[in-house]
Structures are given as structure tokens and as C-alpha cells.
Amino acid sequence: xxxxxxxxxxxxRAAVRHRGSGNARPTAAGRALSVLDAFGPRHRCLSLSEIxxxxxxxxxxAHRLTRELxxxxxxxxxxxxxxxxxxxxxxxSALAPRGLELREAAFPHVEDLHQIxxxxxxxxxxxxxxxxxxxxxxxxxxxxVTSRVGDRWPxxxxxxxLVLLAYSEPDFQEAVLRSPLExxxxxxxxxxxxxxxxxxxIRQTGVAVARGQITMPDLVVAVPVxxxxxxxxxxxSVVVETEGARPRELAAxxxxxxxxxxxxxxxxx
Amino acid sequence: xxxxxxxxxxxxRAAVRHRGSGNARPTAAGRALSVLDAFGPRHRCLSLSEIxxxxxxxxxxAHRLTRELxxxxxxxxxxxxxxxxxxxxxxxSALAPRGLELREAAFPHVEDLHQIxxxxxxxxxxxxxxxxxxxxxxxxxxxxVTSRVGDRWPxxxxxxxLVLLAYSEPDFQEAVLRSPLExxxxxxxxxxxxxxxxxxxIRQTGVAVARGQITMPDLVVAVPVxxxxxxxxxxxSVVVETEGARPRELAAxxxxxxxxxxxxxxxxx
Numbered sequence: 001x002x003x004x005x006x007x008x009x010x011x012x013r014a015a016v017r018h019r020g021s022g023n024a025r026p027t028a029a030g031r032a033l034s035v036l037d038a039f040g041p042r043h044r045c046l047s048l049s050e051i052x053x054x055x056x057x058x059x060x061x062a063h064r065l066t067r068e069l070x071x072x073x074x075x076x077x078x079x080x081x082x083x084x085x086x087x088x089x090x091x092x093s094a095l096a097p098r099g100l101e102l103r104e105a106a107f108p109h110v111e112d113l114h115q116i117x118x119x120x121x122x123x124x125x126x127x128x129x130x131x132x133x134x135x136x137x138x139x140x141x142x143x144x145v146t147s148r149v150g151d152r153w154p155x156x157x158x159x160x161x162l163v164l165l166a167y168s169e170p171d172f173q174e175a176v177l178r179s180p181l182e183x184x185x186x187x188x189x190x191x192x193x194x195x196x197x198x199x200x201x202i203r204q205t206g207v208a209v210a211r212g213q214i215t216m217p218d219l220v221v222a223v224p225v226x227x228x229x230x231x232x233x234x235x236x237s238v239v240v241e242t243e244g245a246r247p248r249e250l251a252a253x254x255x256x257x258x259x260x261x262x263x264x265x266x267x268x269x
Numbered sequence: 270x271x272x273x274x275x276x277x278x279x280x281x282r283a284a285v286r287h288r289g290s291g292n293a294r295p296t297a298a299g300r301a302l303s304v305l306d307a308f309g310p311r312h313r314c315l316s317l318s319e320i321x322x323x324x325x326x327x328x329x330x331a332h333r334l335t336r337e338l339x340x341x342x343x344x345x346x347x348x349x350x351x352x353x354x355x356x357x358x359x360x361x362s363a364l365a366p367r368g369l370e371l372r373e374a375a376f377p378h379v380e381d382l383h384q385i386x387x388x389x390x391x392x393x394x395x396x397x398x399x400x401x402x403x404x405x406x407x408x409x410x411x412x413x414v415t416s417r418v419g420d421r422w423p424x425x426x427x428x429x430x431l432v433l434l435a436y437s438e439p440d441f442q443e444a445v446l447r448s449p450l451e452x453x454x455x456x457x458x459x460x461x462x463x464x465x466x467x468x469x470x471i472r473q474t475g476v477a478v479a480r481g482q483i484t485m486p487d488l489v490v491a492v493p494v495x496x497x498x499x500x501x502x503x504x505x506s507v508v509v510e511t512e513g514a515r516p517r518e519l520a521a522x523x524x525x526x527x528x529x530x531x532x533x534x535x536x537x538x
Binding site: 018028030031032036039040041044045065068069072073074076084085086087088089090091092093095096097098099100101103104107111120127128132134137148149150151152185211246 | 296297298299300301302305308309310313314332334337338341342343345353354355356357358359360362363364365366367368369370372373374380394395396401403406417418419420421
């Protein structure tokens with residue numbers, strides 16, 4: 001049994017370079033940000049020379065900036081002298097209106113979804129041309145593929161991403177469909193024409209359902225979440241094993257949870 | 270009914286200035302960090318001039334740094350031109366070994382604690398001379414006091430903080446006890462001698478129990494969480510209404526959950 005997130009079977013962000021990353025930075029603030037960019041899901045703990053190399057900085061510059069980031073709390077230094085991301089960033093990220101604040105409003109309903117469906121549940125928002133998970137609850141099974149808070153994925157290959165793309169402005173949709181669409185497994189749809197049809201169908205039904213096409217053995221169902229003004233602000237998805245899954249029931253439960261999240265986001269609840 | 274976090278009835282961090290904050294920053298990277306410092310629980314959404322004022326920067330400098338931080342994803346700009354914290358920081362903070370990674374290992378057990386006790390549950394780590402919540406689940410009741418992921422609190426006034434202080438090295442304990450100990454309500458203990466006795470008792474029993482002394486109508490029970498090497502790495506607490514509460518039972522359930530989290534943190538599970 002390999003329940004998955006609503007994503008392909010690959011490590012997140014491995015193939016997704018963040019829009020802000022890159023080695024050549026003209027400004028001092030940019031060089032400090034490039035130190036932070038050196039960290040990633042496969043690079044959680046780095047030595048000073050690894051930071052310098054990954055950030056494209058000289059060792060003295062990396063040393064000075066790293067010390068400054070440690071003092072501020074963005075990085076932590078362990079007893080072996082290696083660096084990792086610090087809690088000041090968790091504290092700051094909790095202030096993101098589309099991050100932990102949204103998670104806070106959604107949490108009980110996302111938890112209910114997980115309890116009812118026994119599947120993996122994801123809450124995601126659009127950021128640039130990707131989706132970022134602001135909540136992710138995994139089924140308690142041995143699970144080689146993990147979905148985690150903070151994971152960033154391309155839109156065309158995830159349930160939440162397809163929903164958020166379906167409700168995006170047409171110019172943005174076309175920009176995404178014209179960008180390189182990575183194939184994560186043999187079933188990943190990367191043909192713009194086929195994706196356009198999928199998006200139209202999602203807008204008609206209000207639900208994205210994908211069997212196998214996204215994660216091989218699994219079924220993902222995803223729906224939009226509206227803010228109190230009626231705009232699509234996020235998407236939630238459930239991933240369950242395809243065998244025995246009932247997509248219509250899952251869609252109904254998801255729509256119920258989506259409405260509850262919208263109410264929780266409303267200031268006049 | 271006013272179930273609270275394991276903290277006093279006051280807004281978090283209002284009285285806690287972060288070690289890295291301050292207006293006079295000599296370096297360019299420091300000025301960029303001071304832009305991020307301008308944001309806080311009561312300042313989630315700021316105009317450019319508010320950022321400049323709070324960061325102690327000129328308007329042109331604030332404008333340049335803010336634009337750079339927006340491009341990188343640390344900040345977002347809404348349609349009204351106001352700024353808030355962006356998702357790139359959530360993505361980065363998910364890499365913090367003592368942040369969302371710890372939360373990930375602890376999550377099912379913290380959720381169980383919440384289901385069994387129906388109380389507020391907090392998972393916290395020490396950062397500087399404070400504790401930071403890396404997980405917080407609130408009871409679903411009207412709750413004027415909130416505990417949120419990323420909240421930062423002084424150690425002497427929280428259940429998790431007292432546990433983490435009790436298991437800290439003696440020099441650190443004395444440094445905390447010599448620092449200004451804020452009184453959040455009439456029951457907050459701020460006398461170093463009394464706190465020393467409390468810490469000794471926590472080390473003897475392995476549990477912190479506080480009734481009223483921390484949050485007025487509530488009972489908080491907190492225990493340490495060990496890492497696989499046997500070091501105290503975090504603390505978990507449950508807050509319930511004092512009436513009808515059974516501290517011994519809560520302590521037993523917490524110790525059980527704590528051991529399960531240690532196992533989940535172990536690489537060879």
C-alpha cells in the first residue's frame with residue numbers, strides 16, 4: 001500500500017527551481033538570501049564550505065553572512081559546526097496570511113477529512129507558477145512518498161495545482177501551459193491541449209479527479225476553497241488508494257469541508 | 270469556558286523582543302532582516318512607510334529592500350500595495366530540524382493527545398531564552414486566547430518552558446532566572462527562589478503541573494520529549510479546564526505520547 005500526496009512519486013522541488021534562486025546576486029541583501037537558498041529538502045544541514053559553494057559566494061563572505069543569519073535566528077549552528085534553518089523563520093512564516101494563518105482556519109476541517117477518508121489530505125495555495133502545501137496530513141501507513149507543509153510542486157502534476165490553475169486568469173493558465181511541463185511518471189499529462197480540456201472540465205464540475213495520471217496507484221480528488229469574498233484562495237485534495245475508492249463521495253465530503261473552511265475564514269463567523 | 274494555551278492570557282511576543290531585533294543595523298543584510306523584523310503578530314500587514322518606520326530605514330532603502338524581498342518570496346504585496354509575509358518563508362521554515370520536521374514526527378501523537386484529552390496541546394522547543402511552539406492544536410471552543418505555531422513565549426510562564434528550563438544546564442537556568450521575569454497575571458510566579466523549587470520538582474517527577482498559576486482558570490500539564498540520543502529536545506503540554514481535571518492521568522497520557530514521539534524521531538524505527 002503506497003498512499004501518496006497529490007503529487008508524482010518524486011522528491012518535491014527537486015526539479016523546481018524557485019523563481020528567486022540563482023547564483024549571481026548583485027546586492028548584499030541578495031547574497032544573504034542566496035545563503036538561505038542554499039538550503040533545500042535534500043540539503044537541510046550544510047557546512048560553511050557547502051553553503052559557500054551552493055550560494056556561489058567566497059568563503060569569507062559566506063562566513064560573515066552565515067554568522068549574521070545565525071545571530072538573527074534564520075539559521076542554527078550545531079555542535080559539529082553545521083548549519084540548518086532556524087526557528088525565527090518558523091515564527092515569521094506563521095504570520096503569512098496564506099500560510100499558517102490559513103492552516104489555522106482550515107485545521108479542524110482538514111483533520112475531519114483525514115479522519116473520514118483515511119487518506120492523505122493536502123491544503124495548497126498558488127505561489128508563482130507552483131503550489132505550496134500549507135497543510136498536509138498523511139495516512140499512518142508506511143509511505144515512501146511524503147507530503148509536507150512547505151512542499152512546492154508544479155501545478156500541472158498535482159490535484160490542488162490543477163484546481164488552482166483551472167480557476168486562474170486565462171493569461172496565467174497559458175503562461176503555465178507554455179512553460180516546461182515536467183513528466184514525473186508515464187501517466188503525467190504534459191500535453192497543453194489535453195490539460196486545457198482537463199481544466200475546462202474542472203471548471204464545469206468544480207472538482208478535479210485523477211486516477212493514476214498523477215500518482216500511479218492512487219486516486220486524487222481536489223476542490224477549490226473560496227475566501228469570504230468568493231475568490232478561489234486555496235485548494236484541498238484527498239489521495240486514497242484507487243481500489244474501492246468512491247470519487248463522488250470524496251468530492252461531496254471535500255466540498256463540504258471547503259465550505260466550512262470558507263466560513264472559518266470569514267471575520268463575521 | 271476559556272481553554273487556553275499553556276501561556277498567560279496576553280498576546281504572544283508582545284513583551285518579548287526577539288534577540289535579533291533592533292533598529293540600528295550596520296550591514297546591508299542586516300537592513301534586509303530588519304525589514305522582516307517589522308512584521309509581527311500585531312503587524313501582519315504593513316504599508317511601505319510603516320515598514321520604513323518600524324525598521325528604522327529611509328523610504329528609498331525600505332523600498333529597495335522590500336522589492337528585493339518580494340522578488341525572492343519572503344514578502345507578498347497585495348493589490349492595495351500592502352505587504353505581508355510570503356510563502357517562501359513557510360517553505361524554508363519547513364526545513365528547520367526543530368520546526369516542522371519535529372512537528373511531522375510528533376503530529377499523530379499530538380493529535381491523539383488532543384482527541385483523548387479534548388484540551389489544547391502544544392509542542393515547543395527552546396530558542397534563545399524563550400520557547401517557540403512548533404505545533405499547537407486548540408480545543409474547538411470559543412477561545413479568546415490562541416496558541417499558534419510559531420508563537421514565542423518566556424520560559425518561566427509556560428508549562429513547556431518550565432519543563433525545558435528544568436532540564437537545561439544550570440548556567441542557562443540561572444541566566445533565565447536573573448533576567449527580567451514578566452508577570453502576566455496575578456498568579457504568574459516571578460520569584461527566582463520559588464521557580465528554582467518548581468524546577469527541582471519537575472526534574473524529580475518528570476512532569477510540570479500548574480493550576481491557575483500560569484493561565485488563570487486552567488490546568489496545564491507538561492512533560493519533556495527526548496531525542497533518540499536521550500537528550501531533552503522538546504516539551505509537550507496539555508491545557509484543560511481545572512474543574513474535573515485529573516493531572517495524574519494527563520501526565521501518564523503525556524508521557525506515553527512523549528515516548529511515541531521519541532520513537533518517531535529515531536532513524537531506525
